Structures are given as structure tokens and as C-alpha cells.
Amino acid sequence: MRSIRRGDSGPAVAEIRSILVGLELLESAGDVFDDAMDTAVRAFQQDRGLGVDGLVGDETWGALDASRWRLGARTLFHSVPDALVGEDVRTLQERLLEMGFDSGRPDSIYGPRTARAVAQFQREVGLTSDGSCGPQTMKALRQLGRKVVGGRPQWLREAEAFRRAGTNLVGKTIVIDPGHGGGDDQGVLVPDGPLRWSEADLVYDLANRLEGRLAAAGMRVHLTRGPKPAEPIGSAERAGLANSLGADLLISLHLDGHDNEVADGVATYHYGTGSGLSSTVGERLANLVQREIVVRTGMRDCRIHAKTWELLRLTRMPAVRVDLGYLTSPLDRDRLVNPLFREQIVEAILAAVQRMYYPVEADVPTGSIDVRQLRMALSSKS
Ligand SMILES: [Zn+2]
Numbered sequence: 429m430r431s432i433r434r435g436d437s438g439p440a441v442a443e444i445r446s447i448l449v450g451l452e453l454l455e456s457a458g459d460v461f462d463d464a465m466d467t468a469v470r471a472f473q474q475d476r477g478l479g480v481d482g483l484v485g486d487e488t489w490g491a492l493d494a495s496r497w498r499l500g501a502r503t504l505f506h507s508v509p510d511a512l513v514g515e516d517v518r519t520l521q522e523r524l525l526e527m528g529f530d531s532g533r534p535d536s537i538y539g540p541r542t543a544r545a546v547a548q549f550q551r552e553v554g555l556t557s558d559g560s561c562g563p564q565t566m567k568a569l570r571q572l573g574r575k576v577v578g579g580r581p582q583w584l585r586e587a588e589a590f591r592r593a594g595t596n597l598v599g600k601t602i603v604i605d606p607g608h609g610g611g612d613d614q615g616v617l618v619p620d621g622p623l624r625w626s627e628a629d630l631v632y633d634l635a636n637r638l639e640g641r642l643a644a645a646g647m648r649v650h651l652t653r654g655p656k657p658a659e660p661i662g663s664a665e666r667a668g669l670a671n672s673l674g675a676d677l678l679i680s681l682h683l684d685g686h687d688n689e690v691a692d693g694v695a696t697y698h699y700g701t702g703s704g705l706s707s708t709v710g711e712r713l714a715n716l717v718q719r720e721i722v723v724r725t726g727m728r729d730c731r732i733h734a735k736t737w738e739l740l741r742l743t744r745m746p747a748v749r750v751d752l753g754y755l756t757s758p759l760d761r762d763r764l765v766n767p768l769f770r771e772q773i774v775e776a777i778l779a780a781v782q783r784m785y786y787p788v789e790a791d792v793p794t795g796s797i798d799v800r801q802l803r804m805a806l807s808s809k810s
Pocket of ligand 1: 683
């Protein structure tokens with residue numbers, strides 16, 4: 429759908445306003461997208477880990493729509509084939525995680541894993557263990573939810589699984605996700621004299637280079653798309669591909685853009701919520717990718733951030749998205765269009781992936797790995 433924005437009016441605006449009023453982010457209903465509504469939309473986006481732009485597009489609308497469900501307002505169960513989706517499911521999943529029940533990442537979808545975690549909880553509190561969340565289970569959750577906090581078991585399990593997979597890069601599966609690229613979706617597009625640079629083409633070139641280097645190091649590498657897919661590919665589809673391959677890592681490549689050409693720099697995103705739940709392995713990967721790129725290229729450090737974006741939320745392996753500079757910045761663009769500079773970025777990501785598999789005590793200073801020696805270093809370690 430077309431993004432709904434400040435200045436718009438009509439029934440769609442009225443519906444969004446009423447949701448924001450329900451969330452207590454806005455005081456009055458109505459059908460005009462005014463300044464107060466713009467502030468409310470931005471506050472909502474900030475809270476949900478979405479891009480904060482004040483525009484209601486597909487992703488923000490999806491999150492608003494799902495937010496109408498408050499935990500306790502309906503009975504939750506594992507519905508087949510169409511799973512129940514909503515804010516109430518996410519609240520339930522976060523509460524289960526806090527109590528130490530493995531419901532997977534809080535993805536707002538009531539799937540089999542959530543049902544299993546609910547059944548486990550029901551057994552522990554002496555309720556019929558049917559995996560559905562009705563009034564009695566809800567009551568037990570309310571009574572216990574705030575008292576019992578067991579840390580972040582999901583992330584400990586993820587870290588443990590990652591550790592058990594061993595330190596050898598050879599044979600690991602990595603998915604590289606060049607953003608955009610299907611149909612009309614070119615991502616950020618910038619005319620530059622007679623040339624037109626697109627995010628889709630540049631990140632595909634980077635993914636392609638990375639594929640060759642990672643494969644040479646002995647990893648199994650998959651790209652989520654070819655150079656010119658016919659149709660746009662959604663985040664859920666990209667995440668689904670990585671899940672079905674049983675990938676060990678996923679790295680998504682994007683470029684950023686801004687109305688102001690002064691904005692520049694690199695930022696890396698991992699899965700996490702404002703309430704402090706985050707993927708520790710994903711955060712470590714984000715840190716390494718960010719630091720290697722900043723040290724090796726000198727791009728401005730726009731740091732790492734926790735986000736609940738679909739791609740990060742739905743993937744079942746440590747996953748990061750890196751925004752490799754602003755195509756709208758003459759400074760970043762000049763460098764990005766240079767293949768030698770792109771090679772530096774590739775080497776930085778390669779070094780970060782390699783360091784993911786070093787035991788923490790054997791880790792090396794950022795910028796110090798000579799990735800040309802990667803294979804040799806690996807065979808002597810394994
Ligand atoms: Zn992008």
C-alpha cells in the first residue's frame with residue numbers, strides 16, 4: 429500500500445488514529461493526520477523497533493493492526509493452517525521466555541513451539557496441559573508472570589547451540605541476503621551525473637564478492653536472490669529460506685539513504701526488543717561486523733542497534749543486517765562505487781565471520797586478521 433503520512437485524511441487515517449488512542453499514544457480520534465499523530469506514529473515505531481519515519485507503510489501498519497490485541501482479550505491456541513498473530517501473542521511469548529519456557533523468539537505468531545511452551549507451563553502449575561491459553565491459564569500467568577523471572581533462556585540456548593557447532597568455519601552454512609532487487613524494488617536510487625546508482629545493484633555486487641570469498645574459506649554459501657529477480661522478495665520469504673537451509677548465520681546487506689546528503693556512515697542491526705530481550709550471539713556478530721568495517725574502511729561509526737524487524741525476528745540463527753553507508757552521501761557514494769573499496773568491506777565482513785568462530789579467549793584485535801591467509805589459519809586451528 430502507499431504510505432499514509434502527515435497531511436493525509438480519510439477513513440484509513442481514522443482507523444490508525446483509533447488504534448493509537450487505544451495504545452494511549454494519542455488523545456483524540458478524528459480523520460486527519462496532524463502533527464500530534466505524526467509524533468504518536470514515531471513513538472510507536474520507536475517502541476516496536478521499526479524504522480522511525482512517521483510514515484504508515486506495510487510494516488508499520490502490520491504492527492499497528494496486530495497491536496489491537498491485548499493479552500487476555502481472546503483465547504489463544506495453535507490454529508492450523510492460519511496461526512493467530514498479534515501483540516497478545518508477543519506479550520505471552522515474552523512472559524514465557526522470562527519464566528524460562530522455550531517459546532522461541534517473540535515473533536507474535538502462535539505456532540507449535542509457543543503451544544508446547546504453554547503446555548509445559550500448564551503442567552508446572554497443575555492445569556490441563558492442552559497448549560491453549562484460555563482464562564484459567566491467563567489467570568495463572570498473571571499470578572506468576574511478574575514473580576518468576578528466569579533470565580533469557582532462549583538466548584542462552586542459542587549461544588550454547590552456536591558454541592557446540594564448533595570453531596571450524598569449514599562446512600558451516602551462511603546465508604547472504606542482498607536487500608531489494610525484485611521488480612521495481614531498487615532500494616535507494618541516486619542519479620549521479622549521467623549515472624544512476626541503485627542500492628539493489630551495489631549490495632548484489634557485494635554479496636557476490638562475499639560469496640566467492642566465504643566459499644573459498646570452506647563455508648557453504650547461499651544468496652537469497654539473483655542479480656535481477658522478477659518479483660520483489662519479502663523479508664518473511666528471505667528468513668524462511670535461511671531457516672529451511674538450517675543456516676548457521678545470516679548477513680543482510682543494505683545501503684541507507686537520507687534527504688540530507690550530509691548523513692553518512694555504517695550501522696549494524698541485530699534482533700532485540702526495547703524491553704531488554706536480545707539475541708546475544710546476534711549482538712556479538714553485529715559488534716564484530718560493525719567494528720571490522722569501521723576500522724578497515726574509516727566510515728563513520730553509526731553503531732549497532734537492536735531491532736525487531738521481520739527478517740531478524742523470523743530467522744532462527746544469529747542474523748544481522750548491515751547498512752553499508754549512505755548512497756545519498758557524496759562521501760559514502762564515491763567510495764561505494766569503487767570496486768576496491770567494496771573489496772575492503774568484503775574483507776571486513778569476512779574477518780568478522782571468522783572471529784565469530786574463534787573461541788572468545790583466542791580472539792584477535794579488530795582489523796588484524798589478514799583474510800588472504802584465512803584458509804591456512806583455519807586449517808591450522810581445526
Ligand atoms: Zn535497503
